[in-house]
Amino acid sequence: MDAHLTVVDHPLIKHKLTLMRRSTASTQKFRSLLREVAHLLTYEITRDLELTTEEIETPLETMDAPVLAGKKLCFVSILRAGNGLLEGMIQLMPSARVGHIGMYRDPDTLEAVEYYCKMPDDLGGRLVIVVDPMLATGNSAIASIEHLKKIGATNIRFLCLLASPEGVAAMKQAHPDVPVWTAALDERLDDHGYIRPGLGDAGDRMYGTK
Ligand SMILES: O=P(O)(O)OC[C@H]1O[C@H](OP(=O)(O)OP(=O)(O)O)[C@H](O)[C@@H]1O
Ligand SMILES: O=c1cc[nH]c(=O)[nH]1
Numbered sequence: 307m308d309a310h311l312t313v314v315d316h317p318l319i320k321h322k323l324t325l326m327r328r329s330t331a332s333t334q335k336f337r338s339l340l341r342e343v344a345h346l347l348t349y350e351i352t353r354d355l356e357l358t359t360e361e362i363e364t365p366l367e368t369m370d371a372p373v374l375a376g377k378k379l380c381f382v383s384i385l386r387a388g389n390g391l392l393e394g395m396i397q398l399m400p401s402a403r404v405g406h407i408g409m410y411r412d413p414d415t416l417e418a419v420e421y422y423c424k425m426p427d428d429l430g431g432r433l434v435i436v437v438d439p440m441l442a443t444g445n446s447a448i449a450s451i452e453h454l455k456k457i458g459a460t461n462i463r464f465l466c467l468l469a470s471p472e473g474v475a476a477m478k479q480a481h482p483d484v485p486v487w488t489a490a491l492d493e494r495l496d497d498h499g500y501i502r503p504g505l506g507d508a509g510d511r512m513y514g515t516k
């Protein structure tokens with residue numbers, strides 16, 4: 307198995323993703339499924355977080371109980387579709403810091419164009435989890451991560467819902483130090499840079515735009 311890529315293998319994720327792919331899924335359904343899948347993916351991507359212990363009192367006795375070792379985590383959402391995953395993630399980890407980076411794909415060149423960035427200051431000391439449902443050409447994720455490295459991030463992971471083989475390869479070449487987690491690895495990119503079979507335009511499906 308490729309250590310750079312983890313395809314999260316779970317029946318609940320597969321089932322929910324199938325419901326999301328259906329062209330008949332409503333905006334409301336799509337959004338709530340994305341939030342549910344985000345919970346399951348967050349569970350996996352945080353599996354190796356370090357624990358320490360804290361002495362607590364149960365109603366019966368004192369015990370050394372496990373707690374997360376550091377609160378040094380930052381989620382970064384690639385706008386706009388990243389916000390769908392982000393919402394589910396912060397429900398599970400409500401104390402995480404959050405950054406936003408705005409990127410859109412130029413429809414002709416498929417290059418990523420940055421239009422916004424707001425990050426917490428101390429990225430260097432944090433585990434940074436960058437999220438976007440779609441890793442298609444990889445241009446948006448690659449450019450976002452380049453920006454984050456320039457402003458000090460060193461420990462970065464990327465989380466998406468669907469990845470194309472082309473996007474995974476591009477990410478591995480540009481950022482071999484950034485592991486990728488995805489719910490599914492689809493077959494290919496089409497001539498317009500869409501993931502096939504895919505689920506269409508994630509942002510449009512989440513927000514009911516066209
Ligand atoms: O890997 P890539 O080829 O860069 O494609 C993936 C990007 O495309 C979509 O964003 P889009 O540009 O549609 O912006 P939106 O989220 O605002 O709809 C998606 O949310 C990713 O950010
Ligand atoms: O298939 C794709 C490719 C890029 N962005 C999307 O939202 N969907």
Ligand SMILES: [Mg+2]
Binds near residue numbers: 507508
């Ligand atoms: Mg979009």
